[in-house]
Amino acid sequence: MGALCCRPQPVDFEGDVNLFHFVLLRCVGKGAFGKVRMVQHKQTRELYALKYINKTKCVKMKAVANIIQERRLLEEIDHPFVVNLRYAFQDDENCFFVLDLMLGGDLRFHLERLGSLPEDTVRFYVAEIASALAFLHEHRIMHRDLKPDNILLDERGHAHLTDFNIAVHFSERRMLTGIAGSMAYMAPEILAKRGYTYPIDWWSLGVCAYELLFGRRPFRGKTNADLTYSISKDSLRFPDDADKKCSRAGMMALKGFLDRDPSKRLTCKQNDGYEVMQRHPWFHPIDWVALEAKELPPPFTPDSKKANFDASHELEELLLEDNPLKAKARKTRDVNTLSAEMRQMEEQFASYDFKKMLRRSYYPQNQQIISTITATSSTGGLVSSRPVTPAPDSPAEGVVHEHDESEFDGDDVRMEKMPRVLEKNYS
Incomplete structure (x- = not known):
């Protein structure tokens, strides 16, 4: 019994x-x-x-x-x-x-281990995530928290976008004004509170690409105020050895993603902006049909034994x-x-x-x-x-909750130090 x-x-x-x-x-x-x-x-x-x-x-x-x-x-x-x-x-x-x-782990894990990634590898990841963003934007969804921590590799080495905790539907008829996301990757129009829509994701992708290539972010600050000023005002500069890590076409693509004018940002200049981005000289080596069918071999295969x-x-x-x-x-x-x-x-x-x-x-x-x-x-x-x-705007919370600027506190400074919140890897 x-x-x-x-x-x-x-x-x-x-x-x-x-x-x-x-x-x-x-x-x-x-x-x-x-x-x-x-x-x-x-x-x-x-x-x-x-x-x-x-x-x-x-x-x-x-x-x-x-x-x-x-x-x-x-x-x-x-x-x-x-x-x-x-x-x-x-x-x-x-x-x-x-x-x-x-x-395969997240790109933050690999970036911390390697310091920076080869240009061909970064271009491949940017192309795959750009495909995901174009899909989301086509269906009126903004991610709002794109960063290396939220890009995961599968066992073959393909990149995948994760963490939709503060993703939101958007409409061109109603701009969003809430501050949400990880501050170091926020587009200037979010911090300016003048209203924003999907171009913020392309700015964040540009920050990610820069960081993966050079091992540092393009805009930095020790405090929230310093970081806000850098994102809003500092000119885009490249490291002294940038030409050893990135081609001229790659730097031009970064400048396109990191244009402070959302209407001039790469992929946002016109209705067919994604197709314009695909034709950018930096992406000439990419066969987009094969890429979106997952037929291109990834440049890096994660070690399955570790x-x-x-x-x-x-x-x-x-x-x-x-x-x-x-x-x-x-x-x-x-x-x-x-x-x-x-x-x-x-x-x-x-x-x-x-x-x-x-x-x-x-x-x-x-x-x-x-x-x-x-x-x-x-x-x-x-x-x-x-x-x-x-769909219309709806409230959401995340690494930075939507709130007035007066409520910024030490949590936002910790974002500059980039803690790893692993639960978000599968959000």
């Missing part, structure tokens, strides 16, 4: 997705709300990244709306160079995002975690007895299974179903659903 009592319960793969559907593997990241685990789907054997967010911490940090918005926005996105959502669900303690697994992330998270999980993650059956309870925030998560953080459900928009202007998703390997190519998502 004892053996029968210990026999595991069969998993209902036909029902709503839950944690029982996955085998929990190593911990690969940690953030403010929870951790990131590598997991394997018990039925398909596919590997994924599981990001789990503690509901109580989420309420305390007043981030409930952001978590729900991120969950909804990710359902609208499917692109070869984005860390895509595959499943979403919740239990009594946590909300879960199951995302494409990126085993951990491309901070291995201390696994040790911390084993030795220090008071409440280790495990699958638990949900309790029956009346949602009316929950706090308003907990009830909001219960009702609005809906389950999602990319093999069973349709990607759709949650916004009034676009209530139609977008398309079905073709199931593929979590690390292989994807069949893009190409959603259309025009």
Whole structure:
């Protein structure tokens, strides 16, 4: 009888997705709300990244709306160079995002290890992320937090954009004014509070490209005020040995991305700005059709025998975690007895299974179903659903919360020192 009592319960793969559907593997990241685990789907054997967010911490940090918005926005996105959502669900303690697994580490990890990257490598990453940004902008989505920390490599070496915690829908009819993002990568129009839209992402890509090439950012400051002045006023300068690391065409591309006039910024000069960027001399070596089909061999293949992330998270999980993650059956309870925030998560953080459900928009202007998703390997190519998502501005929080300039504090100075927030690697 004892053996029968210990026999595991069969998993209902036909029902709503839950944690029982996955085998929990190593911990690969940690953030403010929870951790990131590598997991394997018990039925398909596919590997994924599981990001789990503690509901109580989420309420305390007043981030409930952001978590729900991120969950909804990710359902609208499917692109070869984005860390895509595959499943979403919740239990009594946590909300879960199951995302494409990126085993190659983030570009911050590799930049700190190498100091700088070769021009051909940087051009390849910039081209792949530019493809992702063009897709987002076509569907009225701004990322707003592009930086090396949020660019992840898969096991083959392809770059993927992640962390949509402060991504937002935009409309040309209504400029955004909230300050949000990582300050060192913010476009000058954000700091000027004169209103901004999608060109801010291309500025951030330019800052990333400069940093990857030269091992330093183009605009720096020891304080928030100094950094704001540098981004807003300082002329773009290159290191003395820049010509040894970057071609003249590359420097011209950087100048194009880092033009303070959003209307003159590379990719933003006219309606076909992305095509203009593709024809820029720096990108002449890129076969864009082959690139977007993931047929170009990446210039760098991550070492699969080494951990491309901070291995201390696994040790911390084993030795220090008071409440280790495990699958638990949900309790029956009346949602009316929950706090308003907990009830909001219960009702609005809906389950999602990319093999069973349709990607759709949650916004009034676009209530139609977008398309079905073709199931593929979590690390292989994807069949893009190409959603259309025009929508008005909506509030969001992130590394810098949207607020008045008077509220800037020491948190923003820490951004200049670039702490690694690994939980965001799979956001």
